[in-house]
Amino acid sequence: MAPPNTTITLTRALTRDQQARRERLVKAALDLAAEGGYTSVTMHDVADRAGVARATVYRYFTSKDHLLSEVSALWIGQVIDELTASELPADPAGRLAGMLCRLVEVSAENRLLTEAILQAATSPDPSAEASHQTFAYTITIITDTALGAPEDEAARAHFRDLQTVLGHVLLSGLLSLSHRGRSTEEVQELMRTAVRLVL
Template sequence: MPRIAEARPSAEPSSAGQKARYQRILRAAAKHGAANGLERVQMHDVAKDAGVAIATLYRYFPSKTHLFTAVMAQQVAQLEEATTAADLGQDPVAAVTEMLIQASRQLLRRPLLANAMMQSNNAAHASTVSDAIRIDSAFRDLILRTLDLDEPTEHDYRLVRLLEQAWYGVLTQSLNMRVELADAEADIRLACTLLLAERSNAVT
């Protein structure tokens, strides 16, 4: 379990140079997380690999919780480039299912990094780790957009929240070797079918 994030806000990069350093830090963190897992990652090693001073690293990321939650936020943001159901002419529920399965496969290719990100996100307090809120918001919006819902209802938000929780739980079990990948994917398909059935084009 990562150390609980320090109760102070992290700095946000603004200039081009700061943004470049920020991205180098995230890349270095992902590299070290994939190779070593959360507990064995050393902030000094990340700073050295990113070519920044340790003080710069801590200004943006006061703890490993901040750091790996930010890595996860970046990966969720990359999912937003996925093709939507409207673009594919695909059933929206099938599109969400495929998106979640592809995201799972991508994460499970680097299980130590996936565990580092998920442990950090679990430990992140929304008041001190702003990326935790970004993750929730981006993932929710991605699912709603893939469902092609321009005006989601409160019921839609609730279903999406339940689906996120189901996916997160299935992924955690897979990372902990408690379910095989094929079973995990079958569980994801079932969760999407059960929770989003009313949004399927196949519903009569």
């Protein structure tokens, strides 16, 4: 028996139709976020855009931030695919700076979507935890691709520290880009400086 005040979450596999409906909801939320930012994503409008009843949205997502965490995973996955497939500088520091600068550029090109994703990623809503994990995953993939994952434990510990620092710098840079009106070039320079200092 679970102790008092414990939340137990039951999960079940989705049928093919349910999975397709869920993906349609995420795509509808992504489109709404890209068009109008965080405030444009409401469960009502997502349901309308996806062509389902509003109650259907709540069958798959407990909150708006939960839904946006899935939007974040979808969009960042697409961006990471582009970054890892692109031609990068030969030196590790150049590769890392190049990937981070391109991520900043893509975020600037999709400023309203970036704003919505960041709002969910910094939300205290427990259901948005996936957004926090997605952001950490982004830095992990970028650093692993650019630098190669180290093999010995001491180097791995240092690498995790590097990822943590770069993650915080990237989050700060993207927030200043989407919320404070800093230019793409300023934020890219911040990322180059961070890479130079940590490496």
